[in-house]
Amino acid sequence: MALARWSGMPALGDVPVQIDVDPYMDIDAYDAEGDLMVLNLGPQHPSTHGVFRVKLYLDGEVCIKAVPYLGYLHRGVEKLCEKLTYANVIPIVDKNDYVAPMTSEWGLVAGFEKLIGVEPTPRAKVMRTILGELQRCASHLLWIGTFTLDMGGAIGGGATVFMHTFREREAILDVFAELTGCRFHYNHFTVGGQRHDVPAGWGAMVKAVCDLLEARTEEYESYLTDNTVFKARTVGVGVIDRQLCLEHGLGGPIGRASGVDFDLRRDGDDYGAYGTVDWKVHTHTDGDCYARYLVRLNELRTSIAIVRQLIDGIPEGPICSLKQVKLPGAVKPKAKASMAYAAIETPRGELGTWVMANSERKLMPHPYRCKLRPPSLHAVSLLPYICPGNNVSDIVVTLGSLDPIMGEVDR
Amino acid sequence: MKACHDAIALCESLGLGEVDPEHGPLVPAERGRELAAGLKALGYDYFVTCVATHLPAVEATDDEPGVPERFLVAYRVRRMPKGHFAFRFEVEQDCPSMVAFWSGADWHEREQYDLVGVRFEGHPDLRRIMMPEDWEGHPLRKDYAIETRHFPWR
Numbered sequence: 001m002a003l004a005r006w007s008g009m010p011a012l013g014d015v016p017v018q019i020d021v022d023p024y025m026d027i028d029a030y031d032a033e034g035d036l037m038v039l040n041l042g043p044q045h046p047s048t049h050g051v052f053r054v055k056l057y058l059d060g061e062v063c064i065k066a067v068p069y070l071g072y073l074h075r076g077v078e079k080l081c082e083k084l085t086y087a088n089v090i091p092i093v094d095k096n097d098y099v100a101p102m103t104s105e106w107g108l109v110a111g112f113e114k115l116i117g118v119e120p121t122p123r124a125k126v127m128r129t130i131l132g133e134l135q136r137c138a139s140h141l142l143w144i145g146t147f148t149l150d151m152g153g154a155i156g157g158g159a160t161v162f163m164h165t166f167r168e169r170e171a172i173l174d175v176f177a178e179l180t181g182c183r184f185h186y187n188h189f190t191v192g193g194q195r196h197d198v199p200a201g202w203g204a205m206v207k208a209v210c211d212l213l214e215a216r217t218e219e220y221e222s223y224l225t226d227n228t229v230f231k232a233r234t235v236g237v238g239v240i241d242r243q244l245c246l247e248h249g250l251g252g253p254i255g256r257a258s259g260v261d262f263d264l265r266r267d268g269d270d271y272g273a274y275g276t277v278d279w280k281v282h283t284h285t286d287g288d289c290y291a292r293y294l295v296r297l298n299e300l301r302t303s304i305a306i307v308r309q310l311i312d313g314i315p316e317g318p319i320c321s322l323k324q325v326k327l328p329g330a331v332k333p334k335a336k337a338s339m340a341y342a343a344i345e346t347p348r349g350e351l352g353t354w355v356m357a358n359s360e361r362k363l364m365p366h367p368y369r370c371k372l373r374p375p376s377l378h379a380v381s382l383l384p385y386i387c388p389g390n391n392v393s394d395i396v397v398t399l400g401s402l403d404p405i406m407g408e409v410d411r
Numbered sequence: 412m413k414a415c416h417d418a419i420a421l422c423e424s425l426g427l428g429e430v431d432p433e434h435g436p437l438v439p440a441e442r443g444r445e446l447a448a449g450l451k452a453l454g455y456d457y458f459v460t461c462v463a464t465h466l467p468a469v470e471a472t473d474d475e476p477g478v479p480e481r482f483l484v485a486y487r488v489r490r491m492p493k494g495h496f497a498f499r500f501e502v503e504q505d506c507p508s509m510v511a512f513w514s515g516a517d518w519h520e521r522e523q524y525d526l527v528g529v530r531f532e533g534h535p536d537l538r539r540i541m542m543p544e545d546w547e548g549h550p551l552r553k554d555y556a557i558e559t560r561h562f563p564w565r
Contacts, residue, residue, distance in 0.1 A: 024535045071541040078526070079550055083557055246456040246491070248515035260491065262457070267492045339434055341487060341497070343459075354462045354485065369551075373460040381518045410541060 023384030027057055027065050036064060039392065043072045049146065049399070050406030054383060056392065063395060066387035068380060073410040081370035082358075086112050089370070091187040096374065097408040098184065099142055102135035102176070103346035104408070105189040108372070110271060111353025112191050115340035115367075118322060122315045124193035129272040130206070130310050131176070131188070132344075133303040137213060138172040139347035140296045140303075141165040143403045144220060147293070150400035151233050161223055168216050171209050178202055193320030206311050210304050217300055224293070234289035238386055238398030241287065249378045252349020254402060257295045258287035264345035271344060277309045289401040296403075348403055349375030374408040418496040421449045434485065435497035443500060443507035450488060451512050455496055458513035459487035463506070463523035465552045479503060482529040488513065508534040526551040 027036070042053035051072035057065040077096060081089050089112075090105055097104035106128060113120065120128065145165035173183045180186040180196050188195050224230045245255045251262040263281040265274045282298040284291035343352035352373035358364035379402040387395050419430050425446060427436040438446055464483040471477030484500045486509060500506050508531035509516040520531045521540040528549030531537055539546065548555055 071539075071543070074541040076550060079557060082551075243456065244514070247458055247513050249458040249460075249513075250515075251457065260457075262489075262492055339485070341433075341460075350459070352460055352487075354460060354487075356464060369462070369464040371460070371462040377518060378515055381515060385514075 021385055021388045023065075025065055030064070031057070035059070041392075041395070043069075049404055052380070052404065052406050052409070054387070054395075054399075056387065056395070058392065061391050061393075063387045063390055063392065066384050066395070068383050070380070070406075070410055073406050075411065077411040078370055078372070081367055083366065085365040086116070086191060086367070089367075090189060091185065093372070094185040094187065095407055096372065096411060097346065097348070097351070097376075097405050099405050100135045100139040100347050101184050101186055102131045102188065103139075103344065103351065105186070106132055107342075107344045107346060107351035108353050109189045109191060110342040110344050111340055111355045111370075114342040115338060115355050115357060116191060118192040120193050121318050121321045123317045124319055124321070125271075126273045126310050126314050127194060127198070127319070128189070129274060129277075130307050130314075131179075132272065133306045134172050134175060134206070134209070136303045136347045137300055137307075138169045140300045141169045141172075143296060143347075144224075144293070145169075147397075147400045147403075148224070148230070150396055151230070161220070164216070165220070168213055171212055175202070175205055175209055178205060190320055190322070192322035193318070195320075197319050198314065203311050203314075206307060210308055210311075213300070213304050217297065217304070221297060225297075231290060233397055234293060234401070237289045237394050238390070238401055239286070239288045240382060240386055244382065244385055245287075248382055250349060250375075250382070252345070252347070252375050252379075253292055253295045253299060254379055254382075255349065256281065256283045257291035259283060259285045264343055264350055268343055268345070268350075271342075273310060274306075277306050279306050289397055292401045343373070346375060348379065348405065348408075351375055372408075372411060374405075374411065376402075376404040376406070376408045380404045380409055415490065415494045415496055417453050418450060418455065418494070421453060422446070425449065433497070434499060437499050437501060440500050440502050440505070440507055443509075444511075446498060447509055447512040450496065453490065455488040455490045455494065456513075457489035457491060458509075458515035458519075459489055461486050461509070461516055461519040461523060463527040463529045465527050465529075465549075466501075467553045482506065482527065484523070484529060486516075502529065505530050505532040507532055508537075510534055525549065528552050 037058045039056045039058055040053060041056055043051040053069040055067040056063050077092055080092055090108060093104050093108045094101040142165065145162035148161040149159055176186060177183050178199055179202060180188045240254065240258045242259045245258045245260050251260060251264065255262060261281065261283050266281055279302050282295050282302065284295050339356045341352060341354045343350045350373065354371040355367050356369045358366055358368035386398060390398065422430050422436045425442065427438055430436045462485045466481050466483055468480040469478040481501055481503050484502060484506045485497060487497045489495050506529055508520055510520065518540060520534055521537060523529055524531060524537055525539040525541050526549055
């Protein structure tokens, strides 16, 4: 299948590259003479945000076909889930989405709670919402930093933005460390609630971080939103169609930047304390890298607003609805052969847990099958659809804008 | 989250039997594509997940007949903004692939093939995704012990 890849005068910049996007294209039939250059992007490359490899077939500098390879970070988390008890799995999934471990734990715990039939206490619900939103801020801050770093330091000279966003992320991690004792990999969530109660003075600390973040978000916006270089690299780059987003299950910031008006915090099962606060879902219709930046920046502001509304009104009461148990095996479901699926909105999109109770002979304290539905896997699976027709430099920016976390993709 | 009324009505019109409010109907494998086409026409565009579970064979006893080895394959889809539906297959080896209806099912089905060992009939590119290409066995099968040793990893 010979495609008119160049027509007219490309140097004038008015003729786009014409390529049929077919992720299952037979590249050997297309390129029988072997003229295409094959470029391995990754697995160890800073722009791939972890150990991820894409095989790019290039005609000049234009990608014809992209074939992603996963599994470099596959650790068998789902097999481990079948061997460990419900309580023991939680610290394992911290390492899945290592940029947002709080929401990573929350996604798993939500599935287990639905299977076991436990409702978290009101105090735990509000606490979880605050932690989840602070984690979203931390994750989006890291994303803004690494995204601008992906553009080769053209923005703000070298790693300026990256250093600035890391400074604020550090303040959020200090808040988490005050609560749980860890900067990340918290092991804070338990089935029915949480492990640690609020220490004295924590509320004031959170409010100070909110003040800091609010001021600094304005600063990032002044760096980037009207920056000519930033816009030249992102506007119209890596456009994702709304229908493609839907079929690939992208509801997070990527889907919302492509016009999918969907947020599990509003549209999913009632979880956390999102029903009691005033907030709105941000969408954009362009679907390019710039739209994804705008959506994440607005989500950052929304998250700060949600935390502010909740921090003064944490209800009194127990932090966990189950008795504090010494033996992790004591936590197990009551019904036989039961299944459950629960999902929450993480900074990257829908994190779901599909879990089936183990009841071969008697009810066991570990799952029979536990499957995680990581949002990053769905984001990365778009690459064969959006890479063809783009330059390598744009592919790096597009991959950065998807914000994939390979620990979560490979599990 | 309960299944939507329009999808339940579709299952009834197709004669798929009992519909679990949470996990949907247990669909015969040969009717899978019919149901998927109906769901797409109703606007269930958003692909959530596909999970396969290995259910080992149960040997026959004096009282009960045995059950052969089979796989439970569960799909979930959504309709914007609040519609939600799930359906399941119980197959012995081949499950109908849903890639033709939801392109996002591609990698999920490859993953289930790789880790659980269920084959997806009609999948355009069914090869391993997480494990190396020359890996033997499917790690999430129940007869695959967690201590299984593999050259050169021990």
